[in-house]
Amino acid sequence: AQSVTQLGSHVSVSEGALVLLRCNYSSSVPPYLFWYVQYPNQGLQLLLKYTTGATLVKGINGFEAEFKKSETSFHLTKPSAHMSDAAEYFCAVGPSGGSYIPTFGRGTSLIVHP
Amino acid sequence: DAGVTQSPTHLIKTRGQQVTLRCSPKSGHDTVSWYQQALGQGPQFIFQYYEEEERQRGNFPDRFSGHQFPNYSSELNVNALLLGDSALYLCASSLDERPRETQYFGPGTRLLVL
Numbered sequence: 679a680q681s682v683t684q685l686g687s688h689v690s691v692s693e694g695a696l697v698l699l700r701c702n703y704s705s706s707v708p709p710y711l712f713w714y715v716q717y718p719n720q721g722l723q724l725l726l727k728y729t730t731g732a733t734l735v736k737g738i739n740g741f742e743a744e745f746k747k748s749e750t751s752f753h754l755t756k757p758s759a760h761m762s763d764a765a766e767y768f769c770a771v772g773p774s775g776g777s778y779i780p781t782f783g784r785g786t787s788l789i790v791h792p
Numbered sequence: 793d794a795g796v797t798q799s800p801t802h803l804i805k806t807r808g809q810q811v812t813l814r815c816s817p818k819s820g821h822d823t824v825s826w827y828q829q830a831l832g833q834g835p836q837f838i839f840q841y842y843e844e845e846e847r848q849r850g851n852f853p854d855r856f857s858g859h860q861f862p863n864y865s866s867e868l869n870v871n872a873l874l875l876g877d878s879a880l881y882l883c884a885s886s887l888d889e890r891p892r893e894t895q896y897f898g899p900g901t902r903l904l905v906l
Contacts, residue, residue: 682834710891710892714897719899720899720900721796721884721897721898721899721900722835722882722884722897723897724894724895724896727892727894729892768834768835770834772891773891778840778848778891779837779848779849779850780837780891781837782834782835782836783834784832784833784834785832785833785834
């Protein structure tokens with residue numbers, strides 16, 4: 679069984695401030711972890727993913743995330759927010775072996791103030 | 793290179809009717825997955841098609857069925873529509889069925905059941 683918890687349905691930051699979106703997961707097998715972004719009236723776009731190897735993963739648009747097994751976390755960060763980062767962000771977990779049925783979190787809406 | 797395309801973009805149906813949604817994968821991709829995204833929720837995995845067969849299935853009733861054609865395009869069929877089936881239906885394609893492969897999402901079909 680697997681699950682994803684995204685802490686905070688809404689996160690508000692000022693332009694130029696640090697962005698931190700939290701994701702905790704549970705998985706009975708080593709997980710694959712993903713962050714997606716969804717702009718209004720669009721599909722999801724992959725920001726980054728962790729499969730194996732280096733636990734600090736760099737993605738597009740300046741985002742990065744760190745896989746912390748001991749904390750079962752995969753938080754998404756960006757040093758400096760831009761207005762264009764305002765969107766819905768989803769964390770997802772998928773098992774690395776066996777049947778692949780990904781589980782998504784409920785999403786966090788990032789609001790960026792000028 | 794065209795990305796994932798879906799049709800129609802919007803659809804209105806009444807309870808009890810049947811609906812067919814269509815998806816064309818990104819060029820070179822042979823695996824198609826379908827997701828249901830209710831308002832304010834993360835996507836939920838419906839099923840995945842690879843080599844014209846349903847390979848994985850999420851927790852959805854048999855009213856949800858699909859098909860994949862030799863050109864890798866896919867259809868999602870929903871019978872006996874319920875009000876609760878109102879959602880954004882997302883199609884995603886990938887190079888193959890391995891869980892580590894990146895999924896590319898289409899813009900979705902928004903279904904409203906009255």
